[in-house]
Every structure is written in C-alpha cells, then in structure tokens.
Amino acid sequence: MPHSDLARQLKAIGDPTRLRILGLLPRVKTCQAGYNVSQLAGELGIPQPTVSHHLKILFQADLIRCEKMCRDAYYWINEPAVEVVCDSFQAICRCDPAQSAAEDHRQSSK
Amino acid sequence: MPHSDLARQLKAIGDPTRLRILGLLPRVKTCQAGYNVSQLAGELGIPQPTVSHHLKILFQADLIRCEKMCRDAYYWINEPAVEVVCDSFQAICRCDPAQSAAEDHRQSSK
DNA sequence: ATTTTCCATTGATATATTTCAATACATCAA
DNA sequence: TTGATGTATTGAAATATATCAATGGAAAAT
Numbered sequence: 001m002p003h004s005d006l007a008r009q010l011k012a013i014g015d016p017t018r019l020r021i022l023g024l025l026p027r028v029k030t031c032q033a034g035y036n037v038s039q040l041a042g043e044l045g046i047p048q049p050t051v052s053h054h055l056k057i058l059f060q061a062d063l064i065r066c067e068k069m070c071r072d073a074y075y076w077i078n079e080p081a082v083e084v085v086c087d088s089f090q091a092i093c094r095c096d097p098a099q100s101a102a103e104d105h106r107q108s109s110k
Numbered sequence: 111m112p113h114s115d116l117a118r119q120l121k122a123i124g125d126p127t128r129l130r131i132l133g134l135l136p137r138v139k140t141c142q143a144g145y146n147v148s149q150l151a152g153e154l155g156i157p158q159p160t161v162s163h164h165l166k167i168l169f170q171a172d173l174i175r176c177e178k179m180c181r182d183a184y185y186w187i188n189e190p191a192v193e194v195v196c197d198s199f200q201a202i203c204r205c206d207p208a209q210s211a212a213e214d215h216r217q218s219s220k
Numbered sequence: 221a222t223t224t225t226c227c228a229t230t231g232a233t234a235t236a237t238t239t240c241a242a243t244a245c246a247t248c249a250a
Numbered sequence: 251t252t253g254a255t256g257t258a259t260t261g262a263a264a265t266a267t268a269t270c271a272a273t274g275g276a277a278a279a280t
Contacts, residue, residue: 003129011124013199015268016117023113023202037227047270052228054268071226071277082203086196089123092133093192125238147257157240162258164238181247181256 001088009085012061018054020044025064026076036072111198119195122171128164130154135174136186146182 012018024043026034037055041048055075058064063082066075122128134153136144147165151158165185168174173192174185 003133004126007124007126007129009124010120010129014117014119014121014124016114017268019113019117019120019199019202023205027204038225048227049229049271050269053270056228057267068227073227077203079203082200086200089129090192090196092129093187093189094137095133127238148255158257159241159259160239163240166258167237178257183257 001084003092006085006088006092009061009063009081010089012057012063013085015054017044017046017050018058021051021054021058022063022077027079029065029067029074029076034074034076036074040075111194113202116195116198116202119171119173119191120199122167122173123195125164125167127154127156127160128168131161131164131168132173132187137189139175139177139184139186144184144186146184150185 013022021040021044024035024040035043037051038048041051044051055064055066059066059075063078063085064075065078066073068074123132131150131154134145134150145153147161148158151161154161165174165176169176169185173188173195175188176183176185178184
C-alpha cells in the first residue's frame with residue numbers, strides 16, 4: 001500500500017468528531033441496526049449535514065460500510081480495513097530503515 | 111485519553127511526508143545515529159525547513175523524540191507512544207457502542 | 221396528491237495546513 | 251573574528267478542511 005493511501009485513511013481517522021462517530025458505530029452490519037444518520041446527529045449533538053460529511057470521508061477511506069434500509073442509512077465499521085491500517089502503520093514504524101532502503105534500491109534497479 | 115488528543119496524534123501520522131519520515135527514523139535512540147535533519151531532507155528530496163516543520167508536528171504529538179548532538183539533531187520514533195495510539199484507536203473501534211453508552215450514563219450519574 | 225421524514229449535496233465562511241524562501245540562531249572550524 | 255554548517259523560526263501563498271444553513275431528491279405516511 002502506498003504511503004499516500006495509508007495517509008488518507010489515517011487522516012480520515014485523525015479528527016475528533018470522526019473518532020466519536022466510530023465510537024458509536026457498530027462493528028458489524030447488524031439487523032437491529034444501531035443509529036441511523038439522524039439519530040447519530042442527535043447523539044453527537046451536531047447537525048445532520050455535518051455528520052453526513054464525516055461519514056462520507058470515512059466511507060471514501062473504506063473505513064466504514066453502508067446500507068440503505070427503507071428510508072434510513074445505516075453505517076458500520078469496516079473492521080478488516082481498520083486492522084490493516086493499524087498493521088500497515090506499525091509496519092512502517094517497526095521497519096528497519098537501513099534494510100528498507102536496501103529493498104527500495106533493489107526494487108528500483110530491477 | 112480524550113478523543114481530541116488521540117485525534118491530534120492520528121492527524122500527525124496522517125500525512126504522506128510524515129509517514130515517509132517515520133519510515134526513515136530509527137526505532138530507538140542509536141549511538142551511530144541515522145540521519146540528521148539535513149540528511150533526512152536530502153533523502154526525502156524536500157527542503158530542510160519543510161522537514162523541520164514535519165518533525166515539529168510529530169514531536170509535539172509525542173510520536174518522536176529528539177536529541178541534539180554537537181551541531182546535529184537526531185530524531186527517533188517513540189515506540190511506546192506509537193503502540194498506545196494503535197491500541198487506543200482499536201479500543202474505540204472494538205468497543206461495544208451500547209455498552210459504552212451505558213458506562214457513560216453510569217459515570218455521568220455518579 | 222400532499223405532507224412528512226430522512227439523507228446527500230451545494231455553497232459560503234472561517235480556520236487549518238502544507239510548502240518553502242528568507243532569515244535568525246547556535247555551534248564548530250580556520 | 252570570520253566563515254561555514256546545521257537547525258529552527260518566520261512570513262507568505264496556495265491549498266485543504268470543518269462547519270452548517272439551505273436545498274434537492276427519494277421514500278413513506280396521511
């Protein structure tokens with residue numbers, strides 16, 4: 001995964017409102033669905049368009065999934081993607097700089 | 111940890127240039143230190159003030175540490191902090207919304 | 221058909237961020 | 251002391267982001 005993609009996902013996560021949203025969303029697509037968007041807005045105490053905006057950013061970063069039921073839209077966390085983000089970030093921090101520099105050199109000289 | 115603090119750390123991480131920097135920094139304070147700031151700038155192909163700016167953001171987010179040696183400044187990753195960030199984020203995503211809502215209620219009614 | 225409900229989008233404003241040249245500051249060398 | 255080296259800061263410009271009122275559009279209820 002290129003750093004730019006991972007950065008976009010981390011940036012999507014790096015907002016207090018969006019962290020609050022993630023804390024309210026269910027981890028799985030549940031039948032007795034949790035909050036619809038309006039209820040989410042009520043719970044957060046912020047206007048609905050603002051919530052939709054943040055949901056869009058999280059969705060475009062592939063961090064949440066969505067399903068429309070009747071008139072409502074229900075979102076839930078894309079757990080596998082969350083795991084990948086954490087793993088990818090830790091891989092960068094755990095990677096030996098000298099070794100990866102060597103790898104980059106091997107790749108670019110192919 | 112409040113969401114705003116975690117968000118600031120995640121936001122600091124969520125930038126492609128800063129991810130590249132983290133990929134180049136050693137994971138520990140090493141004697142045969144890796145790059146000083148100028149060498150880092152050379153390696154990244156961007157001006158030194160830009161690198162200093164990004165290092166400052168990472169430093170203020172407590173994600174890296176710094177030591178001045180002679181004229182040079184050497185930075186390295188604050189690994190424990192990185193682990194805490196990942197754990198905190200995963201805790202938010204893994205938390206059961208209904209349960210935490212109940213906890214919030216118990217706390218606020220104390 | 222009309223109204224209500226729910227969500228997404230648009231548009232506008234305020235704020236924040238990224239980038240880098242220029243400069244300041246400190247340390248070392250000659 | 252003068253010049254060179256390494257880093258941080260300042261200031262300016264371009265871009266990006268967060269926020270929300272107003273609006274559009276779709277689905278359900280009356």
